Amino acid sequence: MMEDDKVPEVPLRxxxxxxxxxxxxxxxxxxxxxxxxxxxxxxxxxxxxGVVKGTLYRYFETKEALFRAVVRHLQAENLAVARQAGFQDMIPFAQAVPTMLTRIARTVGTSQIPAIVRMVLAESRSFPDLASIWHDEVVAPMLEVLTAIISGAQARGEVAPGDPRLHAMSLIGPMLMGTLYLEVFRGSSNNWLDLEDLAQQHAITVLKGMELKP
Known part of the structure; x- marks a missing residue:
């Protein structure tokens, strides 16, 4: 490539x-x-x-808008993990579930998601928008992805009949409880739980109830 064809460097500012x-x-x-x-x-x-307050307001008009942006940032990777585990090459449901739960456990375990969940639970009575934002940006999209994965598995004859949304709640519920348990009891003598261990054991248990037997 000739010197004149070089991509111009973006200025530091x-x-x-x-x-x-x-x-x-x-x-x-x-x-x-x-x-x-x-x-x-x-x-x-x-x-x-490292910015002035006016610069912050240029991007986020309210603290609630800033919180929504934080939640979207935290949730993006979890949704990507769920989609990849469930839809890549349409792998069998029995393989998708342990992969998905383990990856989610690994992602959550190394992020600030548990601390934010605890904050939402503690302050949503005083700030109802927190719960609404968490539901709209985290709970609803994740349930939508899981419901689609389960619906597809039902159509392929891999998962027993039933409301796929309720199946999704059964699938993810223990992981949410485990996340809260670790955050609430962090540093105490009860801090024995490993999210990845929970993911692997729960995958075995939940699949026994959800798989359609031949």
Whole structure:
């Protein structure tokens, strides 16, 4: 490639501007985890992100809008994991379930999702929008993906009849409870639970009830 054909380098100032929303989201996540929703101040988020408050408002008009962006950031990888495990090459349901649950356990176990879930449960009475945002951005999309996977497996004759949404709740419920258990009792003598172990054992148990016997 000739020198004149080289791709021009993006100026540092432009790169910095393009990175600002992600930096603000990361800073907000840290503040929410450390202080909770009510006690988090947008000025503290701005300071942590290294921007002035006016810049933060340019991207996020309210604290609720910023929280929604944080939730979308946290959920993106989990949805990708579920979709990949369930739809790649239309693998059999009995193989998709343990793979999906284990990957979700691994993702959740190394993220701030448990801390945010705990915050939502603790503060949603005072801030109802938190629960609505968590439902709309996390619960509903995940159930939609799982329901589609289960519906497909039912159509292939792999899963017993029944409401696929209820099957999805049965599939993911123990993982959610395990996530909350670890967050609530973190650091105590009851901290014996390993999410990946739970995922593997639950996959065996739930498949016995959901698989359509020949």
């Amino acid at each position: 432009r790169r910095r501007k393009d990175d600002r929303p992600a930096e603000i989201i990361d800073a907000a996540l840290g503040e929410f985890v450390m202080n909770g929703f009510a006690a988090t101040k947008l000025s503290d988020v701005a300071q942590r992100a």
